[in-house]
Amino acid sequence: MEKILTQNWSLKDSHTLAVYESTGGYQSLSKLFTMKPEEVTEEVKKSGLRGRGGAGFPTGMKWSFIPKDDSKPKYLCINADESEPGTFKDRYILELNPHQLIEGAIGCAYAIGAKTVYCYIRGEFMFPYDRLQQAVDEAYAGGYLGKNIKGSGVDVDFYLHKGAGAYICGEETALLESLEGKRGYPRIKPPFPAVMGLFGCPTVINNVETIAAVPYIVNKGSAAYRQYGTEKSPGTKLFCVSGHVKKPGNYEVPLGYPLKKLIEEDCGGMRNGKALKAVIPGGSSVPVLTAAEAMEVNLDYEALAAKGTMLGSGGVIVMDESVCMVKSLLNLAHFYAHESCGQCSPCREGTGWSYKILKRFHDGEGSVKDLDLLLEIADNMAGKTVCVLSDALAMPIVSHINKFRAEFEEHVKLGKCPLE
């Protein structure tokens, strides 16, 4: 399989303009500027590229929502606030192939009529930030950014903005608030960012990996992109495998790739000869899969949905038999309670409440009725808030308890963790 996102990663100085250009970098631009902007959007639509940040929304369709007759400036915001536990793909694109992101950004900016690109980078990403800033500087010097890019008459400016450590700022509208200098609170929708986004102007917000796939689609066409993946989930995707495998890391595979193959072949199987217990396939917020489910599922949007979980960000967290599922859920609840922005009552209180119950439960002071209460709290949180952070804890609660209930009940019976 041809690599679309990771092809340069093993090259020395892959982050530099010289290396990027030597491997065909920025070649999509000459074709791009011969296309009409709406043709670019159309091509991306046809490619079937879906948002790689977690929601999987069709990218071309998102771009097409930008109003054509609006005289306001348009913006592209790149979401590089990668903070979902278990996810570490965007970081590598920023570090190892930043020019591909810039090239994709130019493509998107051209398609939607934006002259300004903001890249919102997670505050802790010091090194990726420096790498991207270097690349942006090089791109300006090389005439790929700024006024009249390569004589095309197209202007694109590219700015980096660091976040300050809040997970919620990866939610696209909280990102916009933060970028505007405000508290990172997700906005109520409607209005949607395509109509009223950054500074009240039409805005597209795309994940790093999504934008990085654009040069290939522009260059080689949607048909070439569609040769990988499945009918409804075309293309390739980065999967960040962490946990108890022999070779954790980033793997670019076509969508529809069997999870079993990813774990057993690409990652070299489970480490220390331990048995697989569970897999969180798409970043910490998606429902967990049992070992049996994990072994028969393919990594595409539809197949994972059919198993009641999600592709999410592609953060595959592999857990072996040594993992206590109560502790796993406690860990997640701690994270989401800490990261809830506190805006909506069900999330602010529900995440904190769940965490406290789980803490007590894990300490051996739980009862079976706590499990039913947790499930009810999860139900009361889900789908009732401005953003989906409360769902992001509700889903793990439901899946952990329902799929590993015996283990939870064992905690009650023993008054401690059976694995300790």
Next chain:
Amino acid sequence: MPTLKIDGKEITVEPGTLVIEAACRLGVSIPHFCYHRKLSIAGNCRMCLVEVEKMPKPQISCNLPCTEGMVVHTQSENAKKWRKNVLEFILVNHPIDCPVCDQAGECKLHDYYLSESVKGSRFEEEKVHKLKKYELGPEVMLDDERCIMCSRCIRFCNEISKTNELGFIQRGNHVELRPFPGRKLDNAYSVNTVDICPVGALTSRDFRFKQRVWFLQSADSICTGCSTGCNIKLQHNKGIVYRYLPRQNEAVNQVWLCDKGRLSYKEINDENRLLLPEKKSEGTWQIMGPEGTLLELSQVLKEKAADSLLAIASAQSSNENIFAFKKFARALNAKAVLASSRREVKDPDSDDFLIKADKNPNSFGVEKLGFKKKASFSKAKVVLVLGEMNEADQKKLTDLNAELIIVFSSHKNSCSELAHWKIPVTLFAEEEGSFCNFEGRVQKFNAALKAKGQMKPAWVWLKDLAKKVGVEMKFSSAEELLKEGFKLDYKDLGVEGKVV
């Protein structure tokens, strides 16, 4: 114009109308905390969730525009359950210290708990503890544990007072309301945040712990702090006024009130109120009975007023009293000179919202009724004063060396000290009447308190006195005076008053 159904009732509304507003018009009150009709939509409390047919998820009715054919349920099993669950969440970390909470009796959280939930708590964990007493500003105290993070106060400061002092700090259930570093909640309208706080998080430092709100009685009145004439509810118990709350009048103050005006009620409770008629005799004040007062005054007025009479009316008095005063003066002496006096403060504050530099509630009315501002007072044997006079006018009055000065006064103050007679009159809080605000809007106020001692409305004293003097003044109510003076009935004033 979309037509939709809410709880089976049909309504047609202007495009863009929100479901919560349409429901309100139908008399369906959807519980809510963060929504406020004068503020931007925050959509954070999630209390107003409703079930809408063909929409898979619960919808917040405060951010849901009505669309054609929409079918909304606020009383379905789901909608009821969602509200109950949101309440449960809000109460998880709420201290439930209602017995010592100043909001008790007017707390939306308390009310909704009773109307929507009434069930025991399932929360067995340790609550998050926060500060119980944080001075947000000179007028407002914050109890962080009671705050439900609805953000109304923050939006008020951003959008109405436009002073941007407040924000949230921390995240999750540790969120706290704070002023920005180096700032305080000290804008001229800060106590409105207390009014709109749906719970007991923000309390008025002036009012807190003084009264349980269910003991308070309320009268529709007008703030006398300046010439804007903000509509208020004057709230009192056992003859003491405890607070003003803004009363909606879209043409004047919308639903707001400035802090200074709000605190101007203290004048009513002042211990220097004049309770009984007093006569100066050999330099000391002698208390008089009402009959004796009328008798003696009528005699001296008959004797002296016909020669020369100066009548000075205060812009603090009501239209009705000023009009009766004018009639009385003219009845005593057809050539009586009419003058006005206004309360003046040093460096008066003003803005382009509610606060006017003219600190008199009825400057427009007193002028309209013919009492003009005078640079100097003409020589007069007899001077009648209705209400108070400013310092400069008091000096001018002293210089006249008049033989008889009668002051109709609500207070024992430097002005009434100048008189030979001081007659106790009621304030707007104790009588019915009207003021003309700065633009000539006639607005009615109602009697809230019983008059103490021998206080009477000035027009009652004047009518009684006229009778004793031997002239008939044919009116028996404040309303008749307004009718004669302004050709208006009280009912003509409606809810927004009437510009004359």
